[in-house]
Amino acid sequence: MKKIEPITDPKAVKSSILLFKQGALSLEDWHVLTQGLYSKNSLLSFQNDWQVFVEYCREVNVCPLPAAVTAVRRFIEAKSTLRKASSIKRYIITVSMMHRVHGLSDPTRHREVRFTLNKLYQEKADEADQATAFHYHHLQSLHSKLCTSDRLKDIRDLLIWTLCFECMLKRSELAAIQFEDIIKTEYGFTLQISDTSMALSPEASALIELWFEMTAITDGPLLRRINKHQQLGDAPMDHSSIYRVFRRAAEELGVQGTLTFSGQSPRVGASQDLSDSGLTIKEIQQQGRWKSPAMPAQYVGNKQARDEAMDKFKRKLDKD
Template identity: 70%
Template sequence: MKKIQALTDPEEIKASVTTFRKGDVSLETWKSLTHGAYSHNSLLSFQNDWETFLGFCREHKVSPLPAAVTAVRRFVEQTAKTRKAASIKRYIITISMIHRVHAHPDPTKHREVRFTLNKLYREKADDAGQATAFHLEHLNALHEKLSDSDRLKDIRDLLIWTLCFEGMLKRSELSALSYDAPQKTDNGFVLHVGEHVISLSEQAGDLIERWLLVSGVADGPLLRGINKHEQLGDTPMDHSSIYRVFRRAASELGEENAFTFSGQSPRVGASQDLSQAGLSIKEIQQQGRWKSPAMPAQYVGNKQARDEAMDKLKRKIELD
């Protein structure tokens, strides 16, 4: 974390505190407050992090600036239910910086908060090898930002993010999609993935029709590489191309300094979103076409179910 000089003028501090309590702080204000020490994308991350914390404070009717130690601790505990350790670390950095710059005591340094954080990091140690979750909120934010774009690459990437999330697709499944994998029915679009038929949202259906229209794809692979001249290739996208598309998602959201999405991220995020919506591990397993409940159980943090499933799978392999 860069050392940013704190405000010293009482009137300036008062005015700035009022601005940050209200929220929706402009990037220019963030840039001025941090004396231009951070990149545009870093400022976007700070802005998003602060809005997340403000939302929590408004919901619980507590002060965001200065924030009480208990409020920060409860914020950590609540966000830990849906966020990875890396995201929470970034939230804490932002909260700490805003308090220090406004000459307020830093609540994140209190032993109560540090104890909660240390406990959280230990509990989330198993997440280290797991892809960063790509949630519905991420997809909605990308739609809001890019849905009006006429660029071929924007339309394709938005379609990739949408199909991967709604269909919980593996990278290999995405690459293998043919031009006729999406089919329009009386009830909207469906996606054929092997022997499975997946219902798609109206939003996904609109994107499919738009992609087929602007790309001119009428045979071969549905999704393909695009060169710097906006020219469409003939071959399906490979794993490295898909990885770059998901790296772009984090960049578009201003989150590239906090985490990196991968082709596996939508399966992780969709599993967690479905679990939050009340679906069982078995139901998530069926929707994601897993042979075993072990992976969806791991994705949603059900370690007991994961271990039981892995033991059952190992016994089956030994018997075979």
């Protein structure tokens, strides 16, 4: 965390606190608050994380700034069932920064909060290793069941499962896909993620065609929220929405009592399926766009390769 000087003028502090209590603020507001020390992506993270905390505080009718120790502790407990430890850690970093910048006592430093966080980290240790694998046969079963549906939600969710598995997408990558990232070619469609262009299968291309036909979207987010009346919204999918889509996959497959899928599950399952088909850890790493072979090695059960890769990656970071 970069050193941001606290606001010292009492009037400016009061004004800023009133502003940030609202939650929904522009990137320019965050740029000013953080004194221009952070990139746009970092500001987007702060903006999203603070909004999550403010919305929780509104739900339970407590003040977000300054926040009480109990409110922060209960926030962690509430989000621990839906979020990964890394996401919750990021939330707490943002909450801490907001209090320090405004010269307020930092509730995240209290022993109750630290104890709750440490307990959470222990419970979620090696969370990725524990993620249930979502395999190709799971995707095939869901496709057979839902591909002829005329319900918007069925086609959207099937498209999500398909893209996540075929392209080994992270939740953040999935949520960020825009209409223009889907490119039609003479062979079907490709998906552009950062600098990588991935050809989609005929099944995925057919779902894209159907999705465009049903929604008539021509710009903006590819995957969006759908209300209970089957009406498509403008807002993109968030992490909670994606979590619910993968929880639904287990329900549709009739395995909700034994398997719990998460947004990480397709990357785990695809890694294992690719390994079973003969691909090397290095090839799986490239296909999944990992910086290090450590994670795909862990997913396919190669602990020695994972540990060696992790040590090598850490040494590289130290040199950098």
